[in-house]
Amino acid sequence: MGAATSRDAMLDLAPFWSPIRLTLALATITTAVLLLIGTPLAWWLARSKSRWKEAISALVALPLILPPTVIGFYLLLALGPHGPGGWIAGMRGARTLAFTFEGLVLGSVVYSLPFVVQPIRAAFAGIGERPLEVAATLRASPWDAFWSVAVPLARPGFLTAAVLGFAHTVGEFGVVLMIGGNIPGETKVLSVALFELVETQRWSEAHLLAAGMVVFAFAVILAVFHLEKRGAEARR
Amino acid sequence: MVPRARRPLMLGLGVQTPLCMALLGLLAFGSAARAADIKVAVAANFADPFKEIAAKFEASSGHRLVASLGATGQFYAQIVEGAPFDILLAADRATSAKAVREGYAVAGTAYTYAVGKLVLYSPTAGVVDGAATLKAVAFTRLAIANPNVAPYGVAAVETMQALDVLDALRPKLVQGNSIAQTFQFIATGNAELGFVALSQIATLAGGSRWIVPETMHAPISQDAVVMTGAKEIAAAQAFLTFLKTPQARSIIEKYGYGGGD
Numbered sequence: 001m002g003a004a005t006s007r008d009a010m011l012d013l014a015p016f017w018s019p020i021r022l023t024l025a026l027a028t029i030t031t032a033v034l035l036l037i038g039t040p041l042a043w044w045l046a047r048s049k050s051r052w053k054e055a056i057s058a059l060v061a062l063p064l065i066l067p068p069t070v071i072g073f074y075l076l077l078a079l080g081p082h083g084p085g086g087w088i089a090g091m092r093g094a095r096t097l098a099f100t101f102e103g104l105v106l107g108s109v110v111y112s113l114p115f116v117v118q119p120i121r122a123a124f125a126g127i128g129e130r131p132l133e134v135a136a137t138l139r140a141s142p143w144d145a146f147w148s149v150a151v152p153l154a155r156p157g158f159l160t161a162a163v164l165g166f167a168h169t170v171g172e173f174g175v176v177l178m179i180g181g182n183i184p185g186e187t188k189v190l191s192v193a194l195f196e197l198v199e200t201q202r203w204s205e206a207h208l209l210a211a212g213m214v215v216f217a218f219a220v221i222l223a224v225f226h227l228e229k230r231g232a233e234a235r236r
Numbered sequence: 237m238v239p240r241a242r243r244p245l246m247l248g249l250g251v252q253t254p255l256c257m258a259l260l261g262l263l264a265f266g267s268a269a270r271a272a273d274i275k276v277a278v279a280a281n282f283a284d285p286f287k288e289i290a291a292k293f294e295a296s297s298g299h300r301l302v303a304s305l306g307a308t309g310q311f312y313a314q315i316v317e318g319a320p321f322d323i324l325l326a327a328d329r330a331t332s333a334k335a336v337r338e339g340y341a342v343a344g345t346a347y348t349y350a351v352g353k354l355v356l357y358s359p360t361a362g363v364v365d366g367a368a369t370l371k372a373v374a375f376t377r378l379a380i381a382n383p384n385v386a387p388y389g390v391a392a393v394e395t396m397q398a399l400d401v402l403d404a405l406r407p408k409l410v411q412g413n414s415i416a417q418t419f420q421f422i423a424t425g426n427a428e429l430g431f432v433a434l435s436q437i438a439t440l441a442g443g444s445r446w447i448v449p450e451t452m453h454a455p456i457s458q459d460a461v462v463m464t465g466a467k468e469i470a471a472a473q474a475f476l477t478f479l480k481t482p483q484a485r486s487i488i489e490k491y492g493y494g495g496g497d
Binding site: 055076077079080081082086094095096098099155181182183196198199200201 | 311428
């Protein structure tokens with residue numbers, strides 16, 4: 001097989017580009033979608049006095065503790081021809097949303113949701129009532145107050161949320177393995193590519209990829225710490 | 237408060253310790269033929285027959301079989317890294333031969349316990365109609381096992397090459413990480429059809445299937461071998477011997493495998 005021939009060959013970086021491109025695209029789109037749906041959700045969670053708040057909050061946090069296999073299993077059924085995913089796929093003549101890039105985006109949105117909602121929610125909650133009351137006395141509409149007061153004040157929270165959502169999607173493995181089908185250029189992301197390299201004993205390539213991801217993760221965590229420090233200073 | 241609460245606990249332990257030791261002693265030396273836990277790496281295609289055979293073996297020997305299911309290539313990588321298996325039931329001949337060559341498996345213990353059959357399968361009737369199905373390409377997704385780690389994936393690729401349809405089908409392929417995941421892709425309906433092991437569907441009624449002629453791919457001779465690092469070598473060998481008994485053979489054949497050595 002191909003694995004045996006390339007194992008002893010010189011280190012070839014070309015096979016890395018497709019998974020890297022794919023992973024970056026997946027993480028970028030997932031983060032954008034999550035900011036879009038996460039912001040109103042976080043706002044509601046931070047300010048609502050509804051009795052459903054705790055339940056919704058728990059639901060959002062669920063992917064933090066659920067094994068990715070649980071999410072992967074339900075997604076595999078939901079995306080398939082007997083679930084809603086199959087219905088959506090049917091509209092464009094496909095059979096299932098599993099094994100597609102869109103399917104991975106959907107899975108990643110579920111999987112990374114708490115990593116985006118929690119920091120934004122905390123930032124909104126940290127603002128308190130006062131600035132918004134002031135905005136209201138200055139006759140700012142709630143919509144205006146949200147955009148010109150709440151969002152700017154919550155900026156560090158948004159940055160942390162974006163970085164964490166992006167990084168967590170890059171680090172996703174179990175869900176992708178279960179719903180991806182290992183298709184090069186479509187669902188074969190970095191973590192899955194690394195898994196296959198390890199399984200086929202292509203250590204040198206595996207080392208390179210793994211070390212690259214360690215460096216990336218370190219940079220991300222450092223960036224988050226930096227953002228949090230700046231956020232704390234801004235609040236002072 | 238605290239010391240008072242602790243004292244009875246220590247007292248309890250003091251009474252229990254000799255009892256525990258006695259029990260442990262009983263477990264270790266009490267029975268004449270010591271019961272062993274045999275760790276077996278089982279190629280995913282052999283999962284169902286293994287379960288049946290294991291029940292019979294455990295009842296007659298008193299040993300216990302602890303099975304790990306997965307793709308053969310995956311097991312090989314784990315064995316190289318020191319996985320504590322006593323036996324490897326591979327899905328091919330090459331992996332066990334390589335393990336013997338590299339010193340991970342005991343020379344002379346390898347033998348073919350089953351010859352696998354590849355089948356093109358769909359749970360829907362009428363979907364699979366021989367090789368013509370592969371040429372017509374009237375489907376969106378065809379599931380195969382990852383040929384880099386799973387011998388049934390290799391056989392699937394060879395079959396598509398023999399029919400000269402591999403390039404046409406490549407955009408339709410989805411890869412399971414083992415033959416078990418491949419079957420799961422089909423069973424959940426996410427792929428309409430796929431190449432699986434006959435053993436996985438031998439006891440299922442309905443659907444549509446095409447047993448791939450063995451001329452279209454290299455034979456899937458599945459070899460068993462005892463690992464060098466085995467902690468339970470005698471028990472492991474007893475199980476391999478049991479695999480050759482008519483009782484075990486009839487189960488293996490029931491699942492559609494051809495005869496071994």
